[in-house]
Amino acid sequence: MANKFQKSVSARTEVNSSQTEQTEKTDEIKSSKPSGRETNITEILNRETQRTAKNKTFYLDEAVITALRKTAKEQNVTDSKLVNDILRHVLNV
Numbered sequence: 001m002a003n004k005f006q007k008s009v010s011a012r013t014e015v016n017s018s019q020t021e022q023t024e025k026t027d028e029i030k031s032s033k034p035s036g037r038e039t040n041i042t043e044i045l046n047r048e049t050q051r052t053a054k055n056k057t058f059y060l061d062e063a064v065i066t067a068l069r070k071t072a073k074e075q076n077v078t079d080s081k082l083v084n085d086i087l088r089h090v091l092n093v
Contacts, residue, residue, distance in 0.1 A: 041075055047084045053080075 060068075072082040087093070 041071055041082070041086075043079060045075060045082070053084075 068079055068082060072079045075082065077085075
């Protein structure tokens with residue numbers, strides 16, 4: 001039993017250290033981001049309420065999700081609405 005316990009503690013320590021490394025990398029990316037490159041999201045958002053939609057799963061970086069949620073809250077829209085409008089703007093759809 002002690003051996004299994006030591007293995008699980010060791011495995012958890014490795015997971016925690018990799019999560020810490022990822023957080024440090026995210027912080028580096030945030031600090032190296034050019035501050036002069038701001039986009040006015042309000043110009044991109046489409047305030048129409050009727051639309052058809054399909055469900056699709058995408059895997060995004062944790063820093064991207066955090067920024068999306070913060071921006072969506074500031075704009076008083078859902079995360080999905082924000083992502084959809086940004087992609088429509090970028091892809092010219």
